[in-house]
Amino acid sequence: MTMTLADQTAMTGQDGRVTSQQPEQPKRRTFTKACKARIPAAFDALPEGSAERGALLRRERLYHSHIEHWRKQAETGTLAASTGKPVKSAEAEELARLRAENKKLKAANDKLVGELGKTRTALDIAGKAFALLQDISSSADSEKK
Structure with missing residues (x-):
């Protein structure tokens, strides 16, 4: 098994000794209700098929499926303040x-x-x-x- 310098740094403590702790798992992002309304509106305001739409998704680190899902939730009235199961x-x-x-x-x-x-x-x-x-x-x- 080969280890990169970043792996070795993550496994060493302040005193230089190797520890067995794993780095902390990243937290899942949550979106407010306002954000779930703002982003699809900004997406729809851009011309269809334009590069700006892709740029918006990349900037927000989202997929087109997020926009579709949020639209569907808004139509059915189940747009929750965070991701996950509808309330x-x-x-x-x-x-x-x-x-x-x-x-x-x-x-x-x-x-x-x-x-x-x-x-x-x-x-x-x-x-x-x-x-x-x-x-x-x-x-x-x-x-x-």
Whole structure:
């Protein structure tokens, strides 16, 4: 393995000893909502197919896909202040909560319907057993007389 001078410098401490620490990972950039609105507007103001558009993207260190993504977010109203997943609205969160609750209630209802069926069957059997015992008892009483 070959090491460059920059690698060796990064691995040595102030006293010249070699350390095993890795350099810190770069942080992901975040963009404000205003920046996400300003850059596509500046991009659209430039003539289509011009070199200035490419220069703007290079200067801001962006890709054309960033501009397209931000436009789509602005159209749908999900343009967040930083990159990443769009923020769910309060209505969407409430709907998700209600769907989860509905799913739980349907499962509980299905369980109770099954138990009710078993209870009805047991009561039907108990009723028939009671009727049979009454018939046996009445026939035994009639034989004694």
